[in-house]
Amino acid sequence: MLAQTLDYERTLADVAQLAVPEFADWCAADIVQPDGSLRQITSGHPDPRMEDLLMELRRRYRQEHGASEGAMHVIATGESELKADVRNAPRITIESGEESDYEALSPRSYMIVPMVARGRTIGALTFLSTREGLHYGPADLDFAHHLARRFGLAADNARLYNEAELARERLTFLARASELMAASLDLEQTLQQVAYLLVPRLGDWCGIELVDDDGTIHNAATAHVDPEKVKFADEMRRRFPVDPDSPTGVPNVIRTGKSELYPEITDEMLTAGIEDEEQLAMARELGLSSLLIVPLIARARTLGALTLVHAESGRRYEEEDLRFAEDLARRAAVAVDNARLYTREHRAVVTLQQSLLPRQLPDIPGMQFAARYLPATSEVDVGGDWYDAIALADGNVGLVIGDVAGHGLEAAAVMGQFRNALRAYALDGAGPAAAVDRLNRLTRTFEQNDMATLVYGEFDSTVNSLRFVRAGHPPPLVRAPDGTVTGVNGRGSLPVGVAHNSQYEADTLELAPNTTLLLYTDGLVERRGETLEDGIARLERVLSGAPSSLEELCDHVIETAAPDPDRADDIAVLALRPVPVDATAFRTSLRAEPGELSRLRRMLMRWLRATPASAQEIYDITIACGEASANAIEHAYGARPASFEVEGSVEGDSIVLRVRDYGSWRAPRGQHRGRGLKLIDALMQDVRIDRGDEGTEICMRRQIGSQA
């Protein structure tokens, strides 16, 4: 039974109860606590008045004798104590009024033996015989030792198990608390949840205080199993606000960043600490018995304090509890810090904002893209910046950087409208000036006076030329391969949404291979106490010295040019770099949609122009590739969003093309259906069609340099 009873306190209660009444009339176990104090557990006396008397006598006995005799002495020395007959020699003064009870109790004999486990004295067992009971002798003492050894080991096992269990439980608890804190968007709600996670397991009370930016301390969460008590505490806080200059307590912990532990709160401490009578009365009513306060520290800043209080349960906090609370507080502090940086609205806006930005940039041979979006650190400033890169049907690519006036959820939503509208106009093939003009006219139908600055350009890779419109937006920057940076103002016009009759005209900019075009929003160049011109000049210098890899260049520009870690505004950056086309190889992946065909032609022709193929050969190869691709698109009909791949290579005096799809082959039907394959056959040589389970590959060759 003992071995199975692993609960520490219950084991000791069992010890006491097993000895009673055969061996003793009353039994007590005193266990050494980690702080050196003793915890006593008794067998209890059938008569509650006797139990009270016994407890009172023990208390006084300890006061009178200290560690000179009794349990404390036994524990200190490891030597047992045997009083065979105490009937006429009480070890303690019996006060007037106690005589009759003492008479009724009639102590006769007692023994105190040390409980030793694993070489350590963990406590003492006291056996008391009363009235007609035993006069203990040496044989009884031996038996008492025997019991103490057995029970000592069981108790220590229970203690070890409890510690392990507690450690495991605390880890689980910490993990749960961390999870809770990481998952929630709402700071105060999170803290409230944490507070209730701690009660009643780690305290009868839990309070979390936070420091505001102006240094005032406010209560962020209070928990108690009894909601009435929470109201009471709130009332007390309202009537007696925390004195920020208090030399102890929460203000001190916040000021110093050091924890405070009060294992036992005595009435003297309350009286000494609280001057106001009413407040003292209220504090007494709270019945505080033990208390600890730990700081919430994150990034070397104290953000607040966590207070745990034992009251009704009478439990005591120990050093170990303090360490655990500190561990917990560190995690809570990180959550508080994150929540401060990114409040619910912030995260909501950032989420919306990011969902409106392109997930990936187009994959076009001969062009490199890179983009970044960094939300402002304060939620009220997030939202409204966007970038876009649109693969246009004519093979050109549309580039957008924009900034909607305003911030927050609304600006993010408006940005979504601007972005989609401009995208639609761009895909319509309207050209830069018309697209921006249509966007401007569209804003008249918006319910509010939404406006945006933007740069919209269309880059024609076949001639390395950008046609762009700049509408009230900071000028794009161009970095030449030698690092020279120039700002491109163009004509410039009003932001969209300002005046319905604004004129938008496109300017042309040559972008030689390996030149970098950088589009950005003003968040990158605006710094307090600095003009926009100075900011742009700074960005030009940063861009000039940036690494050559486009991705690294974007990172460098943002890290170096961005104003400070506490970004007051969003930053969006889009970079484009035309790169020389690999004359020997061509490779692209496209969506299986008819609209992609013209884009494919542009890309393919651009590559073919870099080979020795003649104009007629280029055309014929392009037609053949188009036919094979149309086949691939047809195969994908009805399937999930599908793609197909086109690869080209120069092999000797030939161009070899491969068009690969992942759909299912359909035999050409009808009088017109076979014409595509007929064309391929007529224009190309060595045409091979491989139909597999995975899809179809058409491979074909065209000799160049001699008219076929």
Added chain:
Amino acid sequence: MPELASLSVERDSAVQIVHLSGEVDISNAGPLEEHISDAVPNDVTGLVLDLSETQYLDSAGIRMLFELAQRLEGRRQSLILAVPETALIRHSLIVTEVDQAMGLEDSVDEALEALAGSGEPVD
């Protein structure tokens, strides 16, 4: 839809001339055929479809030509294509025997002459 191709229409007495510039592929061939067909009034003897500014014409475009010819035939109207000797698209028209099903001339003028010589005005 982006405008890959554009049409312009003129009339030369009893003949309708449609200039098709740009590119024809599967994405626009269908609508283009409708537009061209609609651009031909009933009172003309035929259509000269000028492809001298057509940069690209694949099998979908060729199909469009066959269907257009068929539709005009039903209206007893002729179709003659104007495709310069040097045009890149010409080779694929010959390969697919477009020239067997409709007239193929080097220029609009030659196409008009051919029409004048063969056709008879319809009331």
